[in-house]
Amino acid sequence: MPPALRDETHLSSTGVCKFRGKMTANQAFDTLWINCHLATMAGSDPYGIVRNGALAARAGRIAWIGAMNELAGDPLSRSASVEDLGGAWITPGFIDCHTHLVYAGNRASEFELRLKGASYTEIARAGGGILSTVRAVRAATEDEIYAQSLPRLEAMMADGVTTLEIKSGYGLDTANEVKLLKVIRRLAEDTPLTILPTFLGAHTIPPEFKGRGDAYVQVVIEEMLPEIARRRLVSAVDGFCENIGFTLSQTRRILEAARAHGLSVKLHAEQLSDKKGAAMAASYRALSVDHLEYLATDDIPALVEGGCVAVLLPGAFYYLNETRKPPVDALRQAGVPMAVSTDANPGTSPVLSIRSMMNMACVLFGLTPAEALAGVTVNAARALGRQDDIGTLEIGKAADLAVWDVETPAELAYQLGGRPLRLLVKNGREVIASQSLRPGE
Numbered sequence: 001m002p003p004a005l006r007d008e009t010h011l012s013s014t015g016v017c018k019f020r021g022k023m024t025a026n027q028a029f030d031t032l033w034i035n036c037h038l039a040t041m042a043g044s045d046p047y048g049i050v051r052n053g054a055l056a057a058r059a060g061r062i063a064w065i066g067a068m069n070e071l072a073g074d075p076l077s078r079s080a081s082v083e084d085l086g087g088a089w090i091t092p093g094f095i096d097c098h099t100h101l102v103y104a105g106n107r108a109s110e111f112e113l114r115l116k117g118a119s120y121t122e123i124a125r126a127g128g129g130i131l132s133t134v135r136a137v138r139a140a141t142e143d144e145i146y147a148q149s150l151p152r153l154e155a156m157m158a159d160g161v162t163t164l165e166i167k168s169g170y171g172l173d174t175a176n177e178v179k180l181l182k183v184i185r186r187l188a189e190d191t192p193l194t195i196l197p198t199f200l201g202a203h204t205i206p207p208e209f210k211g212r213g214d215a216y217v218q219v220v221i222e223e224m225l226p227e228i229a230r231r232r233l234v235s236a237v238d239g240f241c242e243n244i245g246f247t248l249s250q251t252r253r254i255l256e257a258a259r260a261h262g263l264s265v266k267l268h269a270e271q272l273s274d275k276k277g278a279a280m281a282a283s284y285r286a287l288s289v290d291h292l293e294y295l296a297t298d299d300i301p302a303l304v305e306g307g308c309v310a311v312l313l314p315g316a317f318y319y320l321n322e323t324r325k326p327p328v329d330a331l332r333q334a335g336v337p338m339a340v341s342t343d344a345n346p347g348t349s350p351v352l353s354i355r356s357m358m359n360m361a362c363v364l365f366g367l368t369p370a371e372a373l374a375g376v377t378v379n380a381a382r383a384l385g386r387q388d389d390i391g392t393l394e395i396g397k398a399a400d401l402a403v404w405d406v407e408t409p410a411e412l413a414y415q416l417g418g419r420p421l422r423l424l425v426k427n428g429r430e431v432i433a434s435q436s437l438r439p440g441e
């Protein structure tokens with residue numbers, strides 16, 4: 001066995017139900033998954049492949065990774081639980097780094113309007129769009145929003161997600177933004193997922209401030225942000241820099257205030273037009289700049305300089321029938337890490353499947369399947385500032401694993417639909433077991 005086995009004192013049970021090995025005094029692992037292939041997303045080839053391998057977890061972390069033939073001695077004696085995966089693939093648990101998953105109601109009627117020719121901008125200017133969800137959120141109780149949001153989270157998990165970011169932004173006053181953030185916190189407490197909350201008070205100008213954007217920005221900065229920071233409800237702040245959102249200088253003030261509170265920043269930038277938001281956010285060392293269909297290639301060096309991840313959101317591109325694509329080739333050439341996310345929201349991207357976003361990132365934006373997988377693992381971790389903890393299969397990182405019934409990792413981006421997820425493991429514990437019917441088992 002390689003020297004990677006660190007001597008940790010507490011061998012707490014992971015609660016994994018299958019106990020197949022015998023426990024011995026020299027037991028080293030809580031769980032050992034054997035006979036699998038690993039897309040570690042670390043190392044020299046694009047997937048970081050380890051074929052015919054095994055992975056062990058202890059105390060919620062990855063304790064060993066290697067080829068089966070490197071497993072010295074009797075593996076059953078080394079682990080409280082040993083699970084034979086029969087050739088399945090393990091990837092890091094997926095990370096959805098940009099969602100608006102917590103809201104009330106839906107906007108299927110706007111979907112119908114858009115299909116008849118109305119644009120997203122026209123609907124927003126007429127008081128619909130984000131504002132229709134704001135009305136639904138303000139009218140709903142915390143419990144109602146929680147009840148509507150939980151099944152969306154469960155759907156995300158069924159597609160391999162173990163960590164996700166969720167933004168506020170449909171309350172647009174202190175009480176209602178806090179209400180959304182409290183729902184997000186409850187979901188984090190009640191589910192096995194890691195959920196990173198983001199404050200998006202600058203999503204759009206609420207009706208009571210119509211025509212008074214600067215006054216609303218002042219409320220965001222002087223009232224909402226201090227209260228939300230005081231309650232420690234978020235780790236990051238986002239904004240919507242756009243004609244139907246906030247100007248560049250308004251957005252700058254919000255990001256500056258967020259940094260002054262010690263919060264990370266990120267930005268919806270260049271989604272519908274080139275407002276120069278991405279380069280501005282990069283100057284505040286934004287974790288990520290997101291959407292980017294209208295990003296000018298001249299602004300890419302600023303993203304490199306700021307160490308930003310480019311988050312691609314093909315669901316919004318698809319639903320809005322957008323034709324202008326983010327400058328993927330130029331981002332790739334410049335070495336900007338690209339993440340892929342659902343943007344799950346009731347308007348521009350009512351999507352609960354991160355695998356379908358991997359597919360669309362390939363078909364619509366020209367990513368390779370390996371880039372799409374990196375987009376929901378290693379690069380998404382970086383977009384959340386969590387690259388030291390999650391996003392790759394490496395010793396010492398969280399044992400967040402998705403186990404797939406596929407023959408190659410490219411299938412994860414290739415197929416739409418289906419239920420290839422066999423197991424979802426969060427911090428070493430199985431949280432979803434097989435979703436497929438296996439006669440005889």
Ligand code: NIG
Binds near residue numbers: 133349
């Ligand atoms: O990422 N662009 C702003 N925010 C969302 C849309 C939210 C909505 O329409 O409800 C987005 O596309």
Ligand code: FE
Binds near residue numbers: 268345
């Ligand atoms: Fe968004």
